[in-house]
Amino acid sequence: MTLTHFVTKNAFRNKRRSLLTVGSITFSLLLLTLMMTIWRSFYLDKGSEDSAQRLMTRHKVSLANFLPEFYRQRIRSIPGVTHVVPITWFGGKYKDDKAENFFAQFGTDPTEFFKVYTDYKIPPEQAAAWQHDRAGAIVDEHMAKKYGWKVGDKITLKGTIFPMNLELTIRGIYNPPTSTDTLYFDAKYVEESVRWFRGSAGLFASLADSPQSVGRVATTIDDAFRNSPQPTKTESEKAFLLGFISMLGNVKAFILFICGAVVFAILLVSANTMAMSIRERTREVAVLKTLGFPRKTILALFIGEGVTLALVGGLIGSLGATGLVGLVAKGGGFFAGLSVTPGTMGVALLVAGLVGFLSSFAPSYTASRLNIVEGLRHIG
Amino acid sequence: MSAVSEIQNAGNGAVGNRNIVVQARGVSKIFRRDAFEVTALDNVSIDIAAGEFVALMGPSGSGKTTLLNMIAAIDRPTSGQLLVLSEDIFLLNDEQTARWRNEHVGYIFQTFNLMPVLTAFENVELPLLLTNLTQQQRRDHVTTALRLVGLGDRMHHLPRQLSGGQEQRVAIARAIVTDPTLIIADEPTGDLDSHSATEVLEILKRLNENFQKTVVMVTHDPHAASYAHVVRHLEKGMLLPIGG
Ligand SMILES: Nc1ncnc2c1ncn2[C@@H]1O[C@H](COP(=O)(O)OP(=O)(O)OP(=O)(O)O)[C@@H](O)[C@H]1O
Ligand SMILES: [Mg+2]
Numbered sequence: 001m002t003l004t005h006f007v008t009k010n011a012f013r014n015k016r017r018s019l020l021t022v023g024s025i026t027f028s029l030l031l032l033t034l035m036m037t038i039w040r041s042f043y044l045d046k047g048s049e050d051s052a053q054r055l056m057t058r059h060k061v062s063l064a065n066f067l068p069e070f071y072r073q074r075i076r077s078i079p080g081v082t083h084v085v086p087i088t089w090f091g092g093k094y095k096d097d098k099a100e101n102f103f104a105q106f107g108t109d110p111t112e113f114f115k116v117y118t119d120y121k122i123p124p125e126q127a128a129a130w131q132h133d134r135a136g137a138i139v140d141e142h143m144a145k146k147y148g149w150k151v152g153d154k155i156t157l158k159g160t161i162f163p164m165n166l167e168l169t170i171r172g173i174y175n176p177p178t179s180t181d182t183l184y185f186d187a188k189y190v191e192e193s194v195r196w197f198r199g200s201a202g203l204f205a206s207l208a209d210s211p212q213s214v215g216r217v218a219t220t221i222d223d224a225f226r227n228s229p230q231p232t233k234t235e236s237e238k239a240f241l242l243g244f245i246s247m248l249g250n251v252k253a254f255i256l257f258i259c260g261a262v263v264f265a266i267l268l269v270s271a272n273t274m275a276m277s278i279r280e281r282t283r284e285v286a287v288l289k290t291l292g293f294p295r296k297t298i299l300a301l302f303i304g305e306g307v308t309l310a311l312v313g314g315l316i317g318s319l320g321a322t323g324l325v326g327l328v329a330k331g332g333g334f335f336a337g338l339s340v341t342p343g344t345m346g347v348a349l350l351v352a353g354l355v356g357f358l359s360s361f362a363p364s365y366t367a368s369r370l371n372i373v374e375g376l377r378h379i380g
Numbered sequence: 381m382s383a384v385s386e387i388q389n390a391g392n393g394a395v396g397n398r399n400i401v402v403q404a405r406g407v408s409k410i411f412r413r414d415a416f417e418v419t420a421l422d423n424v425s426i427d428i429a430a431g432e433f434v435a436l437m438g439p440s441g442s443g444k445t446t447l448l449n450m451i452a453a454i455d456r457p458t459s460g461q462l463l464v465l466s467e468d469i470f471l472l473n474d475e476q477t478a479r480w481r482n483e484h485v486g487y488i489f490q491t492f493n494l495m496p497v498l499t500a501f502e503n504v505e506l507p508l509l510l511t512n513l514t515q516q517q518r519r520d521h522v523t524t525a526l527r528l529v530g531l532g533d534r535m536h537h538l539p540r541q542l543s544g545g546q547e548q549r550v551a552i553a554r555a556i557v558t559d560p561t562l563i564i565a566d567e568p569t570g571d572l573d574s575h576s577a578t579e580v581l582e583i584l585k586r587l588n589e590n591f592q593k594t595v596v597m598v599t600h601d602p603h604a605a606s607y608a609h610v611v612r613h614l615e616k617g618m619l620l621p622i623g624g
Contacts, residue, residue, distance in 0.1 A: 001502045003509055009497040287493045290454060291507045291554070292482020294475045372454045376489075 003297070007304040014277065018309060021273045025313025025352060026320065028266040033321035033348045035259050037340050042242060042251070050119035051177070052211045056087075056240035057221055058203040060231040063089075066200035067230055075206055078220050080213040083115040086201030088187055092157030092166060103143055104180070105157060105166075106202075107187030110136070116207045119177050126151065126172030134186050136171035142179035144170075157183075164193045178337025205237075263351060266310075271359035274306045278363040285367045286375025299368040306360025307353055314352025318345045400466075401562060401594045402428035402451050407460035409446050409617075420446040422617035423460070430561070433588045433595045435608035442614040444598040445566055451596060452485045452564050453477050465561060482510050486555025486593075488565040492547040494539040494554075500526065500546075501535040504553045511558070525553040529583055545576025552583055556593070563587060565597040569604050581607045 012018045057075060059065035066088075075084045088107040095101045110131040114120060122138065129151075130136045139149060149155070149170050157166040168185055176182075191198050206221075208214045218234040225232045235243070245251050278285075288298060322340040329338045409421040420443045428434055436444050449455040450462055453469040462470070465484055472480060481487075494503045504525055508518045526535055529549040539547055548568060555563060565584065569577035585607050587593040597608065605611050613620040 001498070001505050001509070006498070006502075006506075006509070013497045283493065284495060287489075287495075288506075289478065290452070290481065290487050292478045292480075292510055292558075294478040294510075296475075297510070373449055376454075 003301065004304070007301055007308060010301070011305045011308045017273065017277065021270055021309050022313040022316070024269050025266050025310055025355070026317040028262045029314045029317030029348050029352055030321045030324070031317075032259055032262050032351060033318045033340055033344060034325065035255050035262075036344045036347060037321065037325055037338060039252075039255050040341065040344055041338050042245060050117075050207075051237050053208045053214060054116065054237040055081075055206045055208060055214060055218055055221070055234050056203055056237055057206065057232050057234040058240075060222075060233045063202070065230070066197075066202060067204065067232065069199040069201055071225065071230075071232070072201070072204055074224060075204055075221055078217060078224065080209050080217040080220075082207050082209050083112055084204050084206040085109045085112045085116050086187055086203070087205050088190070088197075088200075088202035089161070090157065090159070090166070090185075090190070091161045092159050094155065094157055104182040106182065106184050107190050108184050110184075110186050113184065116205050117176075118207065120174045121176075122172050122174040126174075130171040130186075133169060133171055134189055134192075135166075135168055137166075137168040137183050137185040138172040138174050139170055139183045140179055140181060141173055141175045143181045143183070144173045146181075149173075162190055162194050162197065164190065166190075263355065267355050267359055270306065270310060270355060271362070274302070274360040275363040277305075278302055278360075278367050282367075282370065282375050282378040285370050286372045286378065289370065289372045289375070295368040298370075299364050302364035302367055303357060303360045306364070307356035310352045310356025310359070311349065314349050314355075317352075318348040321348075399430045400427055401430050401432075401464065402426065402596070403463040404450070405461045407447075407450060407457045407462055409443070409450065409455070410458045419617050421450070421457070424614075424617070424619045425460075426612065426619060428594060428596060430594055431588070431592050432610060433585070433608045434597070435605040435611045436596065436598045436614060437600065437605055437611060438614035443617040444614055446617075447614065448564050448566055448596065448598060451562070452487055453481055454487075479510070482507055482558060484560050484562055486552075486558070486560040486563045488548070488551055488555050488563065488568045490567040490570040492539070492544070492551045492571075494547055494550055496539055499536045499538055500531060500542065500550045500553075503539070503550055504557050507554060507558050521557050521559075522553075525557040526550070528556070528586075529553045530579075543576070545572055545579055548572060548576070548580050549583065552580065552587075556587060556591075561594060563593045563595045565595065567598050567600065569599065569601060574603075577601070577604065 057067070057071070059067055069086070072084050072086060075081055085108050090105040090107055092105055093101075094103065110127075114122065114127055126138070130138050137155075144150070151170055151173060153170045155168050155170065157168065159165055166185060166189060168183075187201070206217075208217045214236055218236070221234045222232050285298060293301075318340065322345065325338050325340050404424055404426045407421055407424045408419065411418045411420055422443075424443075424447060436447065438444050446455065450457055451464060453464065453472075456470050461468070467480070469477060469480060495506065498506070501522055504522045505518055508521060513521065523532070523535070526532055529552050531546060531549055531553065534542060534546060539550070542550065548571075552568075563584070568584070569580055572580060581604055584595055584597065588595045595608075597604070599605050610622070612622065
């Protein structure tokens with residue numbers, strides 16, 4: 001036997017209580033790991049290299065306002081910009097209003113699309129087929145699988161913003177770095193049928209020549225249109241996507257609040273459990289001291305117990321979160337590409353260890369200072 | 381320091397100082413609780429020689445446990461001097477006192493006080509975890525101690541799988557596994573039936589006779605006291621004269 005062995009035996013001496021403590025830490029740490037993963041993906045992930053070089057230019061007032069088509073040439077002429085394509089939200093209905101039939105559809109320019117979206121992979125003959133069919137569309141691999149689509153399949157999208165239906169033929173299946181369930185088609189198709197849309201675009205996606213020039217290019221674009229009737233707002237693709245998330249409210253504060261509440265709650269729960277479990281063993285502590293266990297060993301034994309329980313809970317919790325995130329990410333859509341990194345797991349375990357330490361410190365310290373005579377006279 | 385040397389000089393009499401294990405001079409202990417004061421020990425002086433088997437008797441509350449606790453360096457006298465193994469244990473700091481107890485004293489309780497989560501073997505091994513012994517050495521010591529108390533075949537039982545007598549024998553094994561000079565037993569047979577009590581007393585006798593352990597035992601039972609060479613009586617915190 002070793003002292004570690006003794007610590008483990010004590011930690012799990014009361015099966016039901018240990019199970020409840022570990023369980024509550026498990027669920028808290030699962031939640032914490034999920035929150036940290038979302039935080040990381042929102043605010044720390046820079047996206048793929050190409051994504052970091054991509055800029056989105058939209059109407060300064062709102063996403064619902066269109067920009068003039070000619071902005072494309074002006075943006076293209078700005079030093080540091082290599083390619084520009086229009087991107088217009090179609091918002092059509094596929095089959096019905098069911099959530100599982102909802103996906104993004106954008107009108108764009110097929111001839112330049114893959115020059116901006118350099119990280120999207122597609123067989124060259126499929127890209128060419130799309131460029132040659134004005135009623136052609138490309139879909140990503142994940143959604144093709146989900147809806148059982150193959151190249152050559154025909155689908156209809158009922159217009160909601162635009163007074164028309166799109167009769168599209170799938171010409172290609174592309175593979176993005178992270179699946180987003182998005183369909184792209186030729187914007188000219190809409191322009192031909194909808195008179196008021198002619199010469200417009202929802203927004204422009206452009207590719208900068210290096211990640212370093214992104215900031216400068218963005219200001220130059222916005223400066224160019226500052227005094228026009230349609231001023232613009234340009235930001236990195238990542239920041240642009242984050243803009244959608246922030247429409248939900250102050251997500252940052254919300255995540256921080258949840259994380260704080262979770263950590264605080266488990267701190268209280270395990271502090272209470274540890275205090276109870278140590279107080280019950282007052283007599284045993286006195287016996288250990290009689291056998292010659294010094295204060296610091298007693299302190300280490302009990303803190304070790306708290307940390308062991310917390311770490312077991314933390315490990316199960318963060319592993320559970322890893323599995324859960326994996327499952328959700330497989331489902332694609334909003335959470336596609338989400339994963340629990342070893343770093344996030346490390347932070348979760350660190351938090352768990354800290355919770356174990358802090359929650360057991362006070363009662364362990366009291367136990368280590370216990371007066372042996374009082375402890376031996378203790379009944380219980 | 382002067383008090384200590386005084387005692388040491390005083391001890392250089394008929395009994396050689398090295399043979400005296402416990403030397404108490406005017407030891408008093410007063411417990412203060414709020415406004416109350418309890419004099420648990422009142423000016424107690426006693427010499428216990430190496431290899432002696434002393435029984436302490438006396439009514440409940442007469443200070444027997446308190447005296448044992450002083451000798452085992454678990455508690456400090458309010459006044460008076462106490463040398464155990466020629467050392468003024470109350471000059472040691474907390475950590476040194478703990479180590480001193482681990483090395484020199486084996487304490488046996490009335491209620492056994494084994495760790496319920498540990499097997500007999502592990503309970504006995506516990507005090508050895510504080511030493512520098514290797515795992516193999518620890519195993520040898522534990523096995524020897526458990527065989528000595530006749531529990532070689534119960535090593536991997538948990539306390540709740542043992543009878544009271546067996547539990548107390550495990551506790552004795554735990555007390556002797558570090559090979560201490562002094563064995564302190566506070567009513568070791570108080571919770572046992574007469575058969576188990578006799579077994580325990582026989583073991584203590586063997587430890588005293590064959591292994592030269594000095595034994596100080598508190599008991600209410602005259603049969604238990606008959607195993608001792610010397611029986612001393614405490615009354616209201618005062619030690620009665622021998623034969624008194
Ligand atoms: N920690 C303490 N705080 C207050 N009073 C104490 C404390 N320890 C002992 N006493 C008191 O000191 C006196 C002697 O107690 P002690 O435990 O030494 O008696 P005892 O002879 O061992 O009795 P028993 O046979 O019942 O075990 C008692 O009056 C007891 O109430
Ligand atoms: Mg007593």
